[in-house]
Amino acid sequence: GYVLALYISGAGDEFYPYQNVSPNTLRCYEPSEKYKAIYHPQIPLRCITVQFDQEFIDQYLQEISGDLEVNFSDFFKEKGKFYLPNVNRAMQSLYEYLLSMKASRITVEAKIYEIISILASYLKENRLNEENARSINETDLQALDELTHYMDEHYSFNITLQTLSTIACMSESKMKKLFKSVYNMSITEYIQRKRISVAEHMLIQTDLTIAEISRIVGYSNPSRLIEIFKRYYGFTPSKYRE
Template identity: 30%
Template sequence: MYSSLNKDYMNLILTKYGFQQVSNSKDFNPLGTTWRLDHNIGKGYFWTYYHHSNLFSIKIHDFTLNNETIVESNMPKGLYIAYYSSISGEELNPYRRLNANCVRSHLNGYKSFKAIIHKNIPVHSIGIEITPSFYEDYLKKVYPSEYINPYNAFLEIDETTYFPEMVSLLKQIEDYKESGISGQLFFQAKILEAVALIFDRKRHKKQAKEQIISEIDMQHLSNVTSFINDHYAFDLKIDLLAKIACMGETKLKKLFKQLHKCTILEFIQNQRICQAEHLLSHTDYPIKQIATIVGYTHTGHFANLFQKATGLLPSEYRKVTQGK
């Protein structure tokens, strides 16, 4: 029942955004279904595979959009994890960058998804989703005495640039092209392995208890966030930010990360990369000048950080966004 609901909703979403079901491409496993994006909207494909017993699905994004596009979905319940090798945009709920070269989890059905995807930048990801039939029924039935709901384990992943075991596993799934019973068994085995990796990561990760952020601390954190947004191109020192926040440096670092799900340095870098994307897309400023404008004194360092965040060098990003 769930798989049918999930599949039907996914088909509606794909149709809404201009995808049409086509014959399977040799680039994808024949066990799945291939969708091609209308050339007036963009180019590329979306591939899906649904397990016959409603336990899981696999999805590959491999397309580019012609225009800035707001994407919204409110999928049925499911726990999703994906590796993004290329993407450029911002999630809007809550607002934050969509970074390339990272693993992200999303709790479908528990929270809606809304994002703006930037034009001309490839969206490439490989992801898996386990259904309630898997994590509420199957796991509990097979492991009754050891059962743990994986919800919190998926939740804690959120976004990370260091989960090499998961990246390797997802790439294996993407590259596998065998069909028939061998293909089905391979996919099922890899899903079980992925869930095991997620449980292992949670078990080995030192748990830090989150504290409730008081109203006054939340206001101070808002002040710091606004200050960073206005001064991200400057050399911001933690002692200055702590004074603005009216709290110690250690407390500021902890509460800021708890609130924004990233460190202060990562937040500043995200702001700089966002502005650099805009300048590369809409101006002819030299890359060295753009690096200076957003706060970097060394162009090479800026280029490395930009490529890590977007999957493209600044010159490549300008070329695809401006057609130069």
């Protein structure tokens, strides 16, 4: 069946395709797919997984809404292209239930059904986004691609929407709307995730202070890095480094 995994803690890299692994990140795997990963041994690896059978999913969706149009195989092929904080929270809650040893079977099943419902809602919304994306002309899609390359190279600078709008040759409102529909996250979210990913590697691989790392990735005030890092990973950079 399909497997949904939430990394509670841990760091490393997965391959086929390549993607970074860090705390509070969601991953999905198709049946019998090729898997290879390198995990950093100094960071404890804690993960919760839920395996879904397509027949079970179809039966549940039929019961609650009569909707069988949701194709979970499409979701699990997306890999790292999604950001679902509601699923993260539900998976984290399920992990805590199981860790406490107080979770009943009913409680666990209810949480799993909740996760399926969230995924189904996401897929329906994403289907609309894909339809909108298909309506975007090739010139605008190329402009968005240029934006991501620019942000990947200049994430440590103060990138303004005005600058990006000039690069994309479109209004700020149009740019933000199209970017969201194609990448399923805001431009600010994209830049933050890039900065935090680089900061996470520096915490592991260098002896730089948090203040130094903060300046390198683009935050003049270390407290801002600490705030955003904790939001994504669940604990502070100093705690992550222990």
